Amino acid sequence: MPGLKEQDLYLDPSIRDWVLVPITLIMVLVGLLRHYVTLLLNSAPKKQPKAAVREQRMLGRSQLLRASSPQSPLPPAQYRAFSAATATALTSGEYIKQKTAAEKEVSVGPFDPSQMDTMMDGMKKQAVMMVPNMLIMQYINVFFSGYILIKLPFPLTLGAKSLFARDLAMPDLSVRWVSALSWYFLNLFGLNGVFKLILGQDNAAVDTRDMTATGMLAGAGGAQPMAGPAGVPDMDRVFKSEAENLSLSDGLYSWVGHGIEDRVLKRFNRA
Template sequence: MSDQLSYPDLVLDPSIRDWVLIPIFVIMFLMGILRNNVTKMMRSSEKTKRDTVQQNNLLMRARRLRANAGWVPAAAFAARKHHFCDKEKGLLMQKQDAPNPMAAMSDPNMMSKMMQGNMAMMVPQMLMMVIIPHFFSGFVLGKIPFPLTPSFKGMLQRGVNLSTLDTAYITSMSWYILAMFGMRGLYSIVLGAGSTTDDSALMQQQMGMAAGGGQPGQQPDYNKLYATEAENLQITEHKFHLSAAEEKLLRGGKADGVTARGKAKRA
């Protein structure tokens, strides 16, 4: 009775690897590259405003001063700190125009950007969902090297309805789904970190655009950013790293000389 309930072991034809598994992987990889190039072509080049560049540069200068405060003399650091944090004339204390949260929603190009993003994400997936079942249905491609419960049959054995087949075996449709979410690292190596082939990232971007936040057209609140950076700069403790540079240099030279003489005596 136990022999009848046990799952039989399958001997897979090596031709399945050459004509099903590898072609699905290659097709998905080429489709991802094509989608990345099409998305870059559809993406409109947005011009950065001059005020935005100046505000970002001001924040970067203040953060660099705070990060490298130990390499600036005390008088120079105090002068720069006064230049940024003075209550009346400090650059970080100047009031900036408050951003309009509805400006991005009223942008006529926002709807077209959302439609382009949806097309770049959905059209390739719909095309692959037609190609894979049509050309590669009914194939068992491999076996997962660990046991699984029968509840995974519907996910791993799509297109092959066999109750006696072990749950660890995967079909061509399941291989497509697994590879779709597992090729992120390969795309980042081939196309770089800024590639637009990550489906989860595209979905998050679309959700952010629909919610009215996170899109390039929306400006951050520079008043809060300036206030936070001014507070961090004011509480920064200054300690000049080169205050005892001569003594450290002399101690290092003396130690090196003693070590060199010791090595000469041992030789």
């Protein structure tokens, strides 16, 4: 049985000039605008009280000590002294910020009102992501529905037809032809590398960008902090858990300077 004949379609150059290139340019400009609008919407960090900063620094100190234990630059005696002092400070509750009366009332409520700013920032960023995409997709659906824009230079399987010919009611059309709506989706997910090249790795133009921040309150292995009823971390439990993790890391301790003389001699073939 002879193979299927290659389909030859002749596209008007005006489609390239007035549809293909403008859609790509609009997607790039919208991504740049989204990035800078998101930067403007970012709220300035609030000034933390001294007790809260002290609490976080103590937890961060313990995590640094624990993370560096397999190849620690601290000599054994100094590491054990630091580890013992840190574990004692974690279990004693000396560095835990004392809650005010209002914070104690919040801790038994359904949610923490202090997180309202964070929630609003997240909603504003989601709106910046969603609204332009909805407008552009509706614009393409109204004005360029059914347009064939480009032919891909490589073969594809029939399973990709739903991706590249979303609004083309032509079942016999080759999979390599791309419709206007499909070109929009290809740009939506395919311009991430361009935005990283223009704006850097940490940019707000990419829709899949992770907007969650666990901070320094995460436990061992990246676990989420233990939270109370209002979603506020229970620092008593977090500190006790960190003290246990620190005691376990003591068994993994190894001084980076152990056997340094033999390693230096071996490096210079003097051993």
